[in-house]
Structures are given as C-alpha cells and as structure tokens.
Amino acid sequence: MTWLRSPIPGQHGALFPWAPVFLAMGIGLYISLRQEPPVALLWVSGGAGLAGLVLARRVGATLGPLMTALALVTLGMALAGARAHRVAGPVLDYRYYGPIEGRVVAIDRSYSDALRLTLDRVVLFDTAPDRTPLRVRVSLHGDQRWLDPEPGMTVILTGHLSAPNGPAEPGGFDFRRHAWFQRIGAVGYTRTPVLMIEPAGRGVVLARLRTRLADRIKARLPGETGGFAAAILTGDRSAVGRETLSALRDSNLAHLLAISGLHMGLLAGTVFGALRLALLSVPALGLRVPAKKIAALGALAAAGGYLALSGANVATVRAFVMVAVILGAVLVDRRALSLRAVALAATILLVITPEALFGSGFQMSFAATTALVVVFGLMRGKLRGWPAPLRWGATLVLSSAVAGAATAPVAMAQFNRIAEYGLLANLASVPLMGALVMPSGVAALALMPFGGEALPLWVMGRGLDWILWVAESVSALPGAVGHVPAPPGAVLPLLAFGALVLCLWQGRARIAGLAPSLVAVWLWAGAERPVLLVSGDGALVGVMTEAGRALSRESGAGFVAGIWLENDGDGADQAEGFARWPGASGKSWAVLERGTLRLRHLRGKTGLERLGRCAAGEIVVTDREADVSGGCLLLSAKELAATGAVAWYPDGAGLRAVTTGEISGQRLWTPKLDQENPARSWDIRETPLGFAAKQEGRQARSGGLRSLNMRRHALENR
Structure with a gap:
C-alpha cells in the first residue's frame, strides 16, 4: 500500500469537495444497471455505506479517505434506489x-x-x-x-x-x-x-398566488417581455413563445429564463445589500447589531419566499440550496464562496433528489460555480491596484469566459449545439440582469401588495427588452449556432471527472486530469451515428445518406425527427430531412431503393393496404400490427412495442442492430416484456457498406446494402 500513502496525506483539508463526486458515482451506478436490484440489496448498500462512513474515521489518514469514497458510492446507489421506489406509481399500460x-x-x-x-x-x-x-x-x-x-x-x-x-x-x-x-x-x-x-381550492394557495402574480405582471408588460418577466419572477413560462425560446437558446441566454443560481443569487444579493446598507445608514443601530448577519438572515428569508413563490422545481431548489449554504457561511463567519460550500450544496441536492444528477441544469450550474471558485481563487489579489472600472470590466469578462468554457461541453453534449457568440451575448446581457432587471423585479414584488409595482415593472421591462433584442440579434448572425453529433455515453462522465481532478486535486498530480478528458475527446471525435433508425412506434424511419439523415415523412413524429437530426449534429429540420429521401413517397407510405436494398415504410390503414407480399432482402416498417408472407424483415407495431426504437450501426461487412430494450434493460420505469413474445434484435449481414455520411469533416461509413442476408436473433427474456 506504499503507493497510496504518498498522495493521500497531501490532500489534507481538501478532500471534502470530493464527497458529492463519489456520491454521484453511486447514483450513476444505480441508474446504469440493466436489471433492477432487489430492495434488500439497496438496504444492505445503505447500511454498508453508513457503517463505512463511521469506520473510515478510525482507520487512519491513508485508508480512511479510500473507505469514505467507497462508502459514499454504495450510499449513493442506495439513495438513488430509495428515491426511485419512493416516487413509484402506476404507469398506464394501454392506450x-x-x-x-x-x-x-x-x-x-x-x-x-x-x-x-x-x-x-x-x-x-x-x-x-x-x-x-x-x-x-x-x-x-x-x-x-x-x-x-x-x-x-x-x-x-x-x-x-x-x-x-x-x-x-x-x-x-x-x-x-x-x-x-x-x-x-x-x-x-x-x-x-x-x-x-x-x-x-385552499390546498394550493401558493400556486394560485403565483398564477395571479404572473397575470398581474403580464397585464403591465404585455407580449414576450411580460412572459419573460413572469418566468423569472414566478417560474411561469407558459407565456414565452417558441421563437423567443429558440432565440435565447441560440444566443446562449436561455439560462436567464430559468430561475437558477443566477436569479436566486441576484435576488439574495440585492436583499442582503439593501438590508445591510439600511442598517449601516443608521450609525446608532449599525454599531450595536451584527448588521452583516441580520442582512444574511433577511436575504435567506427572501430566497425562501422566492423558492415557494416560484413553484420549488428542481432547478429552483438547487439554486436555493446553493444560496442558503453561502448565507449560512456568512452566519457562522466562514468564507462564503469556497469549494467546500459548493460541495456541501451539491451533496444536499444529491441526497434530496438523486435524479437531479442527470439534469443539464445541475450539471451546468455546478460546472460553472466550481470553475469560477477555482479561477477566482487563483486570481485573488492579482487585480489589486488596477483602476476600479478596469478591474470591474476584467472581472466581468473573465467570469463570463470561465462560466462559458465550463458549461460549453455540457451544453454540447446535452443539446448538440454550440452558441458561437454566446460570450458576446452574455457580456451584453448579464450585467444588465444584475444591475437593473432583478433589483427592479424585487422592488416590484415588494410593492405589489400596495399597488406600487408599475414603475419598477416598467424599468424591468426596458431591461428585458434589451436582453430580448440581444438574443434576437445574436441568434440571427451568420453561423450563430454550430452543431455537433451526440457523444457516446462515457464521454460526459470522463470529461467531468477529468475537470474535477484538475480543479480539486492539490499539487502537480492534478495534471493527471487531462488523461480522462483526452480519452473523452477521442471517443467523441470517433462517435458513429446509426445508419438506419426506426422509431419505437414505427411512425418514422431515418436512413443516413451522403447529404445527411433522410426521413420517411415530412410532418408528424416531429419530436423524434428533431432529436434524430440534433443527435446527428445536423441543423436541418424535418422538411429538409424528408427532401433527402431518395425514393418514392406518399401521404401514408415511403419507399427507399438503393442497390439491392428496398425499404418500405407504411403508415396507418391506408399504408398497410400497400403491404401485400414482400421479398427477401426487403425491410418493411409499419406503425400497425401486421402479418406478411414472404422472406422480408417486418418491423410492425407489435414487435417494436417489445423492442422500442431500433438502430443499426456498421459492423464489419454488415450492420449490427441495437434496440432500446437492450440498452434500458428491466427497471422500475421500463415496461415488462411479454414473456410469450420476447423482444427481438435484428442484424443485417453480408452487406458491404456503400452509403457515405459526412459528419464533422470526416467520412462516416454508413448504410449501403447490397446482397442482404437478414437474420433474426431472439434476445434472452429480461
């Protein structure tokens, strides 16, 4: 164990920030399982984790951290399992x-x-x-x-x-x-x-209050401005149109719409500053009371009220926990912004809602916060002596650049897009949000019971008009949005772990964090998209071509079509995807012929009437239950109900089929497979690949398909 004794003691006092990391590993382990673990195993995991945390304090400075890490992993698995069982409820098993x-x-x-x-x-x-x-x-x-x-x-x-x-x-x-x-x-x-x-009724007083406040705000500020104001003050986003949402996403300003750490921090900071200034402005009072702690308590109460008013969704709870930890540090005379405070907030959230780990909001919030704390810790004192305006400007540019760089990989992996001018848009908008929009919003909420909200809402509206103008202008710039293909599942965890080693580990060994990050980049660069995709209900088929993915229908199944194109890193819409379809098509049918491949997609009763016989080497997809004579490969609604969506990837001289059922396994949230009709997977063999799909500047081997020899492989009952 000599190799363990050198690095661990050197981390004395810097290990607590790793607690949520290992807790997250346990949560990820539970979610990634293909079979639901027995409840007894979850109880054992929870007990072993708690026992491990207690025993870790007695085994010394070297083995103690290792035992703690293992205990947190097992505890994370138990917490995630307990949460999944606690929220369990019936799922409709028929239409x-x-x-x-x-x-x-x-x-x-x-x-x-x-x-x-x-x-x-x-x-x-x-x-x-x-x-x-x-x-x-x-x-x-x-x-x-x-x-x-x-x-x-x-x-x-x-x-x-x-x-x-x-x-x-x-x-x-x-x-x-x-x-x-x-x-x-x-x-x-x-x-x-x-x-x-x-x-x-009376049971939803806060929800009704939130709706009435939103209506009052929208009455004062009509249109998209009012919808934006209602969203950031009450959490009601129902009045924000799709075009506005798209512009905000494309300019990397969508985070201003959701009630997140930024809004909660600005609100708490505004209340904290106003209360402290008010107390200090009366010397006889300010010198006799702990003004800073009183202001922190007032800010905490305001943040709690904001949490309740906005609906207490996961993102808002996350923001409140982070702000509460920071204000709590002020109350106990500790440094407010530190890695320990960020880690404590993350740990609390993962214990309360383990599933939050997989949300883009959680990932981006803690990525940005961790990076900002680390960078500004390294920069402490470096700007001393600079003129105040220059120091303020440098801080603004640096914070926007650091937060943007930290969240960019998450945004790319989750949304398959890059806002090329996001830094520009944030520099033009975030300062106004902090200096004008949120303070005016706080004043409007405070004055609303007395009917005095008109002026602060007007001021708030002018600030939001500017932000919406920035979003529309930036999103309309040529090349404002770049597209990237979806990464393999291991990429984001590897990137996160590598970044955490760089940020949290003490000493020169932190450079080792580059290794998993480089592996993640290599895996992402080599990501291969499916040659052929069939939706889980048989309503849509997508085939990779030289121009990109071709879709079998121009409208309908738009949600699935959009996801497929986004995951391809393709900026086209469904109509453009349909225009790539190389064969004949009608309102209820589509045919693709390429070499010896013949693929028919039949929809509804009208499409099914065109089924007839089918020949060997032909693929038929239908969203109805169907029987067919002939040697073709039939994917009907009945079979797809058992398998879920199906994808084919290049595999040597043929195509390898992967189904959703294989990946998802049998979990609490997945439907139970029909034991008499087990899910099936289909491979296509002896098919030299011929299609070419250009993705991110490289030629990806895809489709082709001459001389088909199709074989069905029954999967094991799961």
Missing part, C-alpha cells in the same frame, strides 16, 4: 381514450408550443384506482379560449393517453425515466374543450 378528470398542478408548454397541463388526483373511466397514474400530462390543442386554467382547478376533458415514451433512439435521453421521477404515469393530448368542474 386510453375517454374522459380524464384531475386537479391542475402545473401549467407549461409542450415541444409543439401547445399549452400543457399536469394533473394529479386523476380519475379515468373504467380504470381501477390502483392502475390509475398518480399524475398525467395533457397537451391542449384546438380552441381552448374559454379556459383560463390555474393551479388547483379541477378539470375534465376527453383525450388520448398512453405511457410516457422511451428514448427516441437506443442510448438516447430516457423520457420514461424522467417521467417516473416526476410521478407522471401517462402523457397525451386533447382536441376538445377542457371544462372546469371545480375552482381552485
């Missing part, structure tokens, strides 16, 4: 159409920009309570102008529901898992009017 009754608990907008309601206390016709989801989410289409929904209102509607969808492609973001942790057991839509059957 439902009929009356839906429930209480509104959240209002937002869907991918298609439709108003969307999340309901609890759900009642479904002819569905037993033990099979009824705890929550459902319904998108509202059609004419809903006579409905003014607010949280707490009980509504009834006629709509379609089904279980939350799995990943759009194997290995992609798992929407089903995300919905599980939100206790959403069904999603759907309605095209008929939604009717109120009972007004909001």
Whole structure:
C-alpha cells in the first residue's frame, strides 16, 4: 500500500469537495444497471455505506479517505434506489381514450408550443384506482379560449393517453425515466374543450398566488417581455413563445429564463445589500447589531419566499440550496464562496433528489460555480491596484469566459449545439440582469401588495427588452449556432471527472486530469451515428445518406425527427430531412431503393393496404400490427412495442442492430416484456457498406446494402 500513502496525506483539508463526486458515482451506478436490484440489496448498500462512513474515521489518514469514497458510492446507489421506489406509481399500460378528470398542478408548454397541463388526483373511466397514474400530462390543442386554467382547478376533458415514451433512439435521453421521477404515469393530448368542474381550492394557495402574480405582471408588460418577466419572477413560462425560446437558446441566454443560481443569487444579493446598507445608514443601530448577519438572515428569508413563490422545481431548489449554504457561511463567519460550500450544496441536492444528477441544469450550474471558485481563487489579489472600472470590466469578462468554457461541453453534449457568440451575448446581457432587471423585479414584488409595482415593472421591462433584442440579434448572425453529433455515453462522465481532478486535486498530480478528458475527446471525435433508425412506434424511419439523415415523412413524429437530426449534429429540420429521401413517397407510405436494398415504410390503414407480399432482402416498417408472407424483415407495431426504437450501426461487412430494450434493460420505469413474445434484435449481414455520411469533416461509413442476408436473433427474456 506504499503507493497510496504518498498522495493521500497531501490532500489534507481538501478532500471534502470530493464527497458529492463519489456520491454521484453511486447514483450513476444505480441508474446504469440493466436489471433492477432487489430492495434488500439497496438496504444492505445503505447500511454498508453508513457503517463505512463511521469506520473510515478510525482507520487512519491513508485508508480512511479510500473507505469514505467507497462508502459514499454504495450510499449513493442506495439513495438513488430509495428515491426511485419512493416516487413509484402506476404507469398506464394501454392506450386510453375517454374522459380524464384531475386537479391542475402545473401549467407549461409542450415541444409543439401547445399549452400543457399536469394533473394529479386523476380519475379515468373504467380504470381501477390502483392502475390509475398518480399524475398525467395533457397537451391542449384546438380552441381552448374559454379556459383560463390555474393551479388547483379541477378539470375534465376527453383525450388520448398512453405511457410516457422511451428514448427516441437506443442510448438516447430516457423520457420514461424522467417521467417516473416526476410521478407522471401517462402523457397525451386533447382536441376538445377542457371544462372546469371545480375552482381552485385552499390546498394550493401558493400556486394560485403565483398564477395571479404572473397575470398581474403580464397585464403591465404585455407580449414576450411580460412572459419573460413572469418566468423569472414566478417560474411561469407558459407565456414565452417558441421563437423567443429558440432565440435565447441560440444566443446562449436561455439560462436567464430559468430561475437558477443566477436569479436566486441576484435576488439574495440585492436583499442582503439593501438590508445591510439600511442598517449601516443608521450609525446608532449599525454599531450595536451584527448588521452583516441580520442582512444574511433577511436575504435567506427572501430566497425562501422566492423558492415557494416560484413553484420549488428542481432547478429552483438547487439554486436555493446553493444560496442558503453561502448565507449560512456568512452566519457562522466562514468564507462564503469556497469549494467546500459548493460541495456541501451539491451533496444536499444529491441526497434530496438523486435524479437531479442527470439534469443539464445541475450539471451546468455546478460546472460553472466550481470553475469560477477555482479561477477566482487563483486570481485573488492579482487585480489589486488596477483602476476600479478596469478591474470591474476584467472581472466581468473573465467570469463570463470561465462560466462559458465550463458549461460549453455540457451544453454540447446535452443539446448538440454550440452558441458561437454566446460570450458576446452574455457580456451584453448579464450585467444588465444584475444591475437593473432583478433589483427592479424585487422592488416590484415588494410593492405589489400596495399597488406600487408599475414603475419598477416598467424599468424591468426596458431591461428585458434589451436582453430580448440581444438574443434576437445574436441568434440571427451568420453561423450563430454550430452543431455537433451526440457523444457516446462515457464521454460526459470522463470529461467531468477529468475537470474535477484538475480543479480539486492539490499539487502537480492534478495534471493527471487531462488523461480522462483526452480519452473523452477521442471517443467523441470517433462517435458513429446509426445508419438506419426506426422509431419505437414505427411512425418514422431515418436512413443516413451522403447529404445527411433522410426521413420517411415530412410532418408528424416531429419530436423524434428533431432529436434524430440534433443527435446527428445536423441543423436541418424535418422538411429538409424528408427532401433527402431518395425514393418514392406518399401521404401514408415511403419507399427507399438503393442497390439491392428496398425499404418500405407504411403508415396507418391506408399504408398497410400497400403491404401485400414482400421479398427477401426487403425491410418493411409499419406503425400497425401486421402479418406478411414472404422472406422480408417486418418491423410492425407489435414487435417494436417489445423492442422500442431500433438502430443499426456498421459492423464489419454488415450492420449490427441495437434496440432500446437492450440498452434500458428491466427497471422500475421500463415496461415488462411479454414473456410469450420476447423482444427481438435484428442484424443485417453480408452487406458491404456503400452509403457515405459526412459528419464533422470526416467520412462516416454508413448504410449501403447490397446482397442482404437478414437474420433474426431472439434476445434472452429480461
């Protein structure tokens, strides 16, 4: 053990920031399992983790940290498992159409920009309570102008529901898992009017207050400006249009819309500064009381009120915990901004909501905060002596550059895009947000009970108008958005671990953090996209061509189409993808012929009528249940329901099939496989590759397909 004794003692006093790192490893281990572990194993893991933390203090300075790390990993696994079981609820296992009754608990907008309601206390016709989801989410289409929904209102509607969808492609973001942790057991839509059957009751006072405040703000500031103001003050983003969201994302200003660490920090900082200044302005009072600590308590109370008012979603809870830790440090006379404070905030959040680890907000917030604390720690005292305006400008540019560099890999991996002028947009917007927008917003909220919010909201609106103008102008610049392909699953963890070693490890050995980072970059550069993709419901097919991915339909299945193109690193939309389809197509069918490959995509009853016989070497995809005579490979709705989305990758002289079922395994949030009809995987062999897909400046081997010899391989029952 001699090799362990040299580096560990050198980290004395600097190991606590590693606590959330190893806790996150345990959470990641639980989520990555292909089989749900027994509950007894989770209890054992939790007990072993707690025991390990206690024993680690008694085994010495060398083995103690190692035992602590192992204990935190096992404890993280237990915490994630406990959380997954605690939020468990029924998931709809069939397609439902009929009356839906429930209480509104959240209002937002869907991918298609439709108003969307999340309901609890759900009642479904002819569905037993033990099979009824705890929550459902319904998108509202059609004419809903006579409905003014607010949280707490009980509504009834006629709509379609089904279980939350799995990943759009194997290995992609798992929407089903995300919905599980939100206790959403069904999603759907309605095209008929939604009717109120009972007004909001007393149980959702804060939610109703939030809605009324948002309405009052939007009445004073109409249009997108009012929607922006309501979003950052109350968390209600339902009035922010899709075009505005797109402009904010493309200019790297979307973080200004979500109630995050920036907003919570600005609000707490404004209250802290105002209270401390007010106390010190009265010398007889300021000299007799601990003005700094009183101001910290006032700021903490204001932050708590902001948390409650904004709906206490995961991002806002994360921001509140970080601010509370910083203000707590002020109360106990410790340095407010330190790696220990950041680590404590991260640990608290991972204990409360382990699933937050996989959210882009959590990853980007802590990446930016950690990098800023480290860099400004190294810069401490370096700008002393500079003129104040120059020092302020240098600090602003440095903080924006550091935060942008720290969050860029996460944004690229999560959203497959790079905001090329994001630094410029943030330099033009963030100072105004801190100096004008948030202070005016705080004043508006404080004066609103007395009817005095008009002036501060007007000032706030002028600042938001500037930010929206910056977002629109920057996003419209040529080359404002770059696109990158989705990385393999190991890339982001490797990048994060390498960056953490560089930031947290003490001494020259921190340079070792470059190794996992370089491996991650190498893996990302060699990422290979699927040659052929079939959606989990058979509604869409995508084939890689020389021009990019060709899609089998021009409209419909737009959400899946968008994800496929984004993951390809392709800036095209669905209509452009459809224009690449090299074969014949109609409203309910599409045919692709390339060499000896013949692929038919048939949709609905009309498309199914064109099925007939099929020949060997042909692939037929349909979103309906179907039987076919002939030697073709048939992917019908029934088979795809068992496998989920299917992707084919180059594999020697053929194509290797990967299904969502293989990747996801059997977990609490995945549907149980039909034991009589096990999921299948299909490989395509003896197929010299011919298509070429240009990705990020290199030729990626793809599709081709002459002389097909297709074989079905039944997977083991899972």
